[in-house]
Amino acid sequence: MTEPALAFHSVCKNFGTFQALDRVDLEIERGSFFALLGPNGAGKSTLISITAGLSTASSGWVSVLGHDVVSDYRRARNCLGVVPQELVYDPFFSVRDMLRQQAGYHGCGRAYWPWIDELLQRLELTDKRNQSIRALSGGMKRRVLIAQALVHKPEVIILDEPTAGVDVELRRTLWAFTRELNEAGHTIVLTTHYLEEAEQLCDRIAILDGGRIRVLEDTRTLLGRHPYRYLSLQLDTPDAVLPEAVAALVESRDGENVELKLQTGRDRIGDVIEAVRGAGYRLQDVRTRDPSLENIFVELTMNQDKVAAA
Amino acid sequence: MNIYGCYALFIKELRRFYSVILQTVGAPVVTALLYMAVFGQVLKGQTIEGVPGTAFLVPGLMMMSVIQNSFANTSSSFTQSKVMGNLVFMLMTPLSPFEIYLAYTGAALVRGCLVAVVLFVVTHVFVSVPIMHPGLILVMLILSGGTLAVMGLIAGILADKFDHLAAFQNFFIMPMSFLSGVFYSIHSLPPFWQQASYFNPFFYMIDGFRRGFFGVGDASAIDAIAVAAGFFTLVSAIAIWMLARGFRIRS
Numbered sequence: 001m002t003e004p005a006l007a008f009h010s011v012c013k014n015f016g017t018f019q020a021l022d023r024v025d026l027e028i029e030r031g032s033f034f035a036l037l038g039p040n041g042a043g044k045s046t047l048i049s050i051t052a053g054l055s056t057a058s059s060g061w062v063s064v065l066g067h068d069v070v071s072d073y074r075r076a077r078n079c080l081g082v083v084p085q086e087l088v089y090d091p092f093f094s095v096r097d098m099l100r101q102q103a104g105y106h107g108c109g110r111a112y113w114p115w116i117d118e119l120l121q122r123l124e125l126t127d128k129r130n131q132s133i134r135a136l137s138g139g140m141k142r143r144v145l146i147a148q149a150l151v152h153k154p155e156v157i158i159l160d161e162p163t164a165g166v167d168v169e170l171r172r173t174l175w176a177f178t179r180e181l182n183e184a185g186h187t188i189v190l191t192t193h194y195l196e197e198a199e200q201l202c203d204r205i206a207i208l209d210g211g212r213i214r215v216l217e218d219t220r221t222l223l224g225r226h227p228y229r230y231l232s233l234q235l236d237t238p239d240a241v242l243p244e245a246v247a248a249l250v251e252s253r254d255g256e257n258v259e260l261k262l263q264t265g266r267d268r269i270g271d272v273i274e275a276v277r278g279a280g281y282r283l284q285d286v287r288t289r290d291p292s293l294e295n296i297f298v299e300l301t302m303n304q305d306k307v308a309a310a
Numbered sequence: 311m312n313i314y315g316c317y318a319l320f321i322k323e324l325r326r327f328y329s330v331i332l333q334t335v336g337a338p339v340v341t342a343l344l345y346m347a348v349f350g351q352v353l354k355g356q357t358i359e360g361v362p363g364t365a366f367l368v369p370g371l372m373m374m375s376v377i378q379n380s381f382a383n384t385s386s387s388f389t390q391s392k393v394m395g396n397l398v399f400m401l402m403t404p405l406s407p408f409e410i411y412l413a414y415t416g417a418a419l420v421r422g423c424l425v426a427v428v429l430f431v432v433t434h435v436f437v438s439v440p441i442m443h444p445g446l447i448l449v450m451l452i453l454s455g456g457t458l459a460v461m462g463l464i465a466g467i468l469a470d471k472f473d474h475l476a477a478f479q480n481f482f483i484m485p486m487s488f489l490s491g492v493f494y495s496i497h498s499l500p501p502f503w504q505q506a507s508y509f510n511p512f513f514y515m516i517d518g519f520r521r522g523f524f525g526v527g528d529a530s531a532i533d534a535i536a537v538a539a540g541f542f543t544l545v546s547a548i549a550i551w552m553l554a555r556g557f558r559i560r561s
Contacts, residue, residue, distance in 0.1 A: 015561075052402045055561040074312065074404035082402055088395035092326050104318025105403035148399065 003066030005030045005156045005187035006051065011060035013046050013211075020046045022211040023060070028204075030065075030155075033178075033188045035198035035219075037297060038208035044191045045085065047208070048160050052082045064156055078106055081149035085160040087141045089133040095144055096120065096129040099151050106152035119147040122177060139170045146174065150181075157181060158189045163197065175201060195294040199223070207300055214300055226291045226299075231260045231269055233276065234285035243275045256284070316409035319400065323417030327383055338379050338425045339432060342371045346433060349493055359495050361524050368439045369520040370492035372426040373454060377487045377512065380422035380455040381462040381479065384414045388466025389475050397559060407553035411463065411546065418459030423451055439523055446531055447522030453538035454515035458483070460545040467552050467559060486512045491520075496528050511541045 006028040013021040021043045028034045038044050049055035051062050053073055062069045067076040090098055096116065103112045120126045123143040128136060133144055142162065149157060159178065163171045179201065182188045192198055198205060198219070205222055207215040215222065230251065238255035249272070251261040260272060269288065276283065327334040346367060353363025391397040400410065433439070441447065465478045490512035496504050507513045508529075518534025521527035527534070553559075 049561065052398075053560070054398060054401055056556065074406075077402060077404045080402075084398055086395055088398065090391070090396045090399070091394065092329050093322075097325075101318055101322045102399060102403075104321075105312075105315045105400065105405055107312050107314045107404070109314055 002030060003063070004028055005032070005065060006189065007063045008047070009061050011047070011050065011062060012058045013043070013050065013055065014058045020211050021050075021057075024208075024211070024213055026206060026213055026216065028187065028189060030187055031182070031185055032204055033182045033202045034190065035202035035205045036189060036191045036208060037195065037198060037205060042208045043211040044208055045160060048082065048158055048191070051158065052080065053077060078152060079155050081152070081154035081157045083145050083149045083157070083159045083162050085164065087138060087145070089141060089144065091132065091134045093132070094130050095125060095133055095136070098133060098144070099147055102148050103151040108152050112151065112153075115153065116147075116151055119150055123147050124173070139166050142166055142170070142174075146177075155185075156187045156189070160191050161193065162190070163192060163194060195292065195297055199292065207297060209300070222296060223291065226296050227264045228291050228295070229262050229264060230289045230291065230295075231262055231272060232285075232287040232289070233258045233260065233283055235276070236282040236284055240281045241279070243279050246272055246275050312404055312406065312409055315403065315405050316413050319405060319410065319413035320416050323383070323387060323414060324420060326387055327417070327421050334379070334383070334421060335425050335428060338375050339428050342375050342429050343432065345371055346436070350437070359497070359524075359526050361526065362437075364437045365439050366520075366524075367493065368430070368433050368437060369523045370516055371433075372429050373450075373516045373519045374487050374492045375425045375429055376422040376451060376455045377458045377515065378483065379425045380418045380458040381465070381483050383418035383421045384459050384462030385465040385469070385475050385478070388414065388463060389469045389472060392466070392469070392559070393471060401560065407550050410553055411460070411550050414463050415456055415459040418462060419452065419455040422455035422459065426451065441523055442525035443522045443531075445522075446535075447519060449535060450515060450519040450522060450538060453535070453542050454519065457511075457515070457538065457542040457545055460542070460549045463549045464545065464552065467549070467557060470558075486510060490516050491528065492516060511537055514538055
């Protein structure tokens with residue numbers, strides 16, 4: 001049987017009395033492009049830290065391609081490349097030297113230097129290779145971190161919010177690059193706050209909240225099973241008083257622009273439009289859209305908050 | 311064992327101090343030469359344990375430099391990596407605790423020995439110092455430099471900021487090295503402090519090292535080697551245990 005790229009079995013992590021992870025069970029298949037989502041403090045970074053060996057689980061176990069991250073840590077870490085969230089670097093060395101050192105720690109010598117040069121070229125860092133990393137911009141530093149995670153050609157790559165604070169152009173470059181890596185057979189695990197990225201890139205999504213996996217589904221299934229549609233109306237007046245039945249569906253409103261959230265099978269678009277017209281208002285524009293991952297994410301995490309508050 | 315990984319970390323540590331060699335080797339040599347100039351003037355014409363005062367100073371200053379620089383290399387490198395956050399790049403690799411220990415200690419030992427050799431060569435212009443037992447000199451150099459390198463590693467693991475490190479250096483390493491017979495023979499001390507010196511491992515490091523040059527010392531060569539080796543083994547065990555447990559470096 002083929003081992004999953006990453007496997008988490010009943011992983012718990014306590015910091016004193018605070019439980020950061022609560023019996024996390026998760027398997028990520030080889031070759032997948034996986035999104036690990038969740039609000040701040042959900043436990044995503046803790047889970048990554050345990051996988052990378054920066055933290056130890058209070059109970060449970062984690063494996064990378066079947067190698068336990070504690071008892072078989074050498075193999076596990078050689079199979080794994082992690083791009084950390086923070087822009088950290090060693091100020092003493094140039095970009096290329098740092099990458100060669102990092103490969104060296106994994107036991108990868110001169111034979112890997114052409115690969116490092118290729119990485120520099122692919123990430124548009126060739127002309128910066130002899131510069132100290134501290135002299136680079138934030139975006140360039142981010143590229144170096146990505147190259148650093150790939151120097152030993154790991155099969156599984158974890159990117160912890162790689163596009164935070166990155167400009168649009170670089171973000172596109174990064175996504176094109178990670179897509180290529182995925183197509184080449186690498187398993188990619190991504191955490192991000194830009195949900196449209198997860199929606200566009202990832203084939204499977206887990207939502208972590210309060211240290212537990214709340215949702216684990218294929219992206220399309222997750223988006224498809226959401227029982228809502230959104231209807232945007234542009235009215236002829238910003239002061240329109242909507243009929244009660246329509247007002248109850250309002251998700252957001254900015255003057256004459258109103259967004260309504262309709263439940264599939266219960267709220268019909270035709271009925272809504274008729275009711276608005278019946279109240280004496282004219283419609284300037286009408287648009288519909290399916291829920292985005294962001295809508296689903298907010299809803300799921302808000303529901304959990306409500307449950308917790310109850 | 312990940313031999314190449316260990317070697318890569320060792321070379322990285324060497325290159326780290328080499329990139330600021332004026333600060334890591336040049337400055338300690340100048341400081342030691344200033345001590346030499348001041349105390350050499352005071353001790354001019356005097357003999358200590360039958361050795362000319364200025365010559366007596368040289369091995370003491372060499373060993374003090376080894377002690378301080380070996381400690382400084384590991385402690386500052388490790389603390390800086392913790393403070394800057396780049397320690398994660400090493401922690402996420404397949405390097406074992408022993409390999410990390412070996413690479414850091416080895417590089418710090420090289421720096422300590424380099425400072426000592428440069429100091430010896432420079433002072434040789436002004437004062438001639440015999441070499442009676444080169445083997446003993448080498449053994450004491452490795453054991454003492456190694457011990458302080460490992461102590462620096464422990465301090466780096468424990469420290470969360472440079473202030474913690476400075477406290478360790480100024481309130482522990484500095485007094486222990488100054489009060490260990492760098493500038494004097496412990497026979498010149500009052501009886502209480504003479505006895506107290508025998509409980510200071512740094513005293514054995516300096517005394518054994520000096521015996522290698524002059525063939526005389528306050529403690530026997532066996533005692534000096536035994537204490538230095540014992541202390542080196544003890545601190546090494548503590549450091550490797552800390553690295554294996556991820557003490558203060560893995561949450």
